[in-house]
Amino acid sequence: xxxALPKGMGLGTQVVWLFVLALPIACVSWTVxxxxxxxxxxNYCVEKSQSASTLLRRKFFYLxxxxxxxxxxxTIFFLxxxxxxxxxxxxxxxxxxxxALPFIANVYIGLYAQTKLEAKKDRFGAKVxxxxxxxxxxxxxxxxxxxx
Numbered sequence: 001x002x003x004a005l006p007k008g009m010g011l012g013t014q015v016v017w018l019f020v021l022a023l024p025i026a027c028v029s030w031t032v033x034x035x036x037x038x039x040x041x042x043n044y045c046v047e048k049s050q051s052a053s054t055l056l057r058r059k060f061f062y063l064x065x066x067x068x069x070x071x072x073x074x075t076i077f078f079l080x081x082x083x084x085x086x087x088x089x090x091x092x093x094x095x096x097x098x099x100a101l102p103f104i105a106n107v108y109i110g111l112y113a114q115t116k117l118e119a120k121k122d123r124f125g126a127k128v129x130x131x132x133x134x135x136x137x138x139x140x141x142x143x144x145x146x147x148x
Contacts, residue, residue, distance in 0.1 A: 007089065017084055018097075022104035025078055029071040030109050032064065067109055071102040 009017075032038050041064070048061035063069045075098055078084070085093025086100050 009085075011087075014086055017082075018086060018100055018104060021078060021082065021084055022101050022108060025071055025074045025101055026105035026108035026112070028074045029067045029105060030112060033067040033070055068102065068106055071105045071109075072098070075101045075105070 033042065045061040045064040049058050049065060052058045052061060063073065078101070079094055079097060084097050084101075086097040087093060088096060
């Protein structure tokens with residue numbers, strides 16, 4: 001018995017799907033675990049992940065605070081919706097997709113996090129330059145007052 005590619009989907013198409021489907025998985029995972037719009041539920045989950053009475057409850061709430069962990073749940077949703085399988089037909093193709101999609105999604109998340117960090121550094125750098133210019137202007141005005 002030989003392994004067959006999923007019906008109607010060549011290897012190239014599967015790879016394109018892998019990289020494209022990982023984008024919304026990364027987007028949803030990042031948004032829920034990092035962005036301001038979900039801050040309150042995330043803070044609740046952080047608190048419960050540290051103080052819940054049972055290990056199972058602590059781990060359940062932790063899933064909503066970790067983009068890597070949460071991306072697996074988002075992947076399950078997208079696998080159900082799209083029925084995407086990787087390399088093999090049947091449950092084995094779903095299993096491969098289940099591990100490949102979060103991996104690619106988390107590469108995207110890492111790149112996005114790095115980009116956000118660089119942008120934040122640029123903003124702070126611009127603020128520093130602006131404040132330095134303001135300080136120089138104030139010093140210049142004080143020197144004029146002292147000279148007069």
